[in-house]
Amino acid sequence: MHLWLFGYGSLIWRPDIEYVDRRPARVQGWARRFWQGSHDHRGVPEAPGRVVTLIREAGSSCDGMAYLVDRDAVEETFTRLDHREKNGYERHSVNLTFLADARREQGVVYIAPVDNFAYLGEAPLADMADQIYRSVGPSGTNVDYLLELASALRALDAEDEHVFQLENAVRELSR
Ligand code: SIN
Numbered sequence: 001m002h003l004w005l006f007g008y009g010s011l012i013w014r015p016d017i018e019y020v021d022r023r024p025a026r027v028q029g030w031a032r033r034f035w036q037g038s039h040d041h042r043g044v045p046e047a048p049g050r051v052v053t054l055i056r057e058a059g060s061s062c063d064g065m066a067y068l069v070d071r072d073a074v075e076e077t078f079t080r081l082d083h084r085e086k087n088g089y090e091r092h093s094v095n096l097t098f099l100a101d102a103r104r105e106q107g108v109v110y111i112a113p114v115d116n117f118a119y120l121g122e123a124p125l126a127d128m129a130d131q132i133y134r135s136v137g138p139s140g141t142n143v144d145y146l147l148e149l150a151s152a153l154r155a156l157d158a159e160d161e162h163v164f165q166l167e168n169a170v171r172e173l174s175r
Contacts, residue, residue: 003074004107005081006096008032008064009052010041010145011110013152015065017080018073024099024156025066027109031057032064034128034146034166037118040087041139049135049142050120050128052149052163053089053112063158066096066107081110088116099156129169143170 006025007015009032015022036053043049054062069077078091089110096107112119123131135142150167153160 001074002071003069003077004096004105005067005069005077006064006094006107006109007067008054008062008109009149011067012065012156013148015067016084017067017069017077019067020070021068023066023068024063024158025096025107026061026063026099027054027094027096028061029056029058030054030062030094031060031162032062032160033122033162034132035119035121036088036112036116037120038087038135038137038142039118041137042142042145043135043137047135048118048120049137049145050132051142051145053119054109055114063099063153063156063160065156066098066105085110088112088118090116125165125169129166129173132166133170133173143174146170 032052033055034050036051037048038051039045039048089112092109092111094107094109096105132142
């Protein structure tokens, strides 16, 4: 079977997988939040960065990019992404709605659940911005992750107050 993979964080702007099609898509009942710790990409174990996960929230939705992976590439794609998302993320099945035509598909998404070892949870906006401003890891600065995400969301015309407020706060710190 082919696979629709939904990306809502770095998978939007740096999928780094083989795909045959991609479409902007939405998941209902989930909110994107910078509540997951990053020990391996945008921070280090002693000073984790903050990256996004999805939190169940009735009435919310999250826009991102859905990638169609050919059946022959599914296994390799999971091997690659299971490694990339190993810091607390798990695969979940999710209902996707394509933004262009409202078509629905079943997809797979990587979510870091609230009980994972690297979960940080909610914090005041200023504290989250400060942590992002200071953090850096093997994949680069945490600020770059946030700014890349904000710019990818603007390119999708996606609303996300949480991400855009953090972006503003971090830009203020960078002045
Ligand atoms: C995703 O992009 O879908 C998962 C979170 C991340 O890797 O930033």
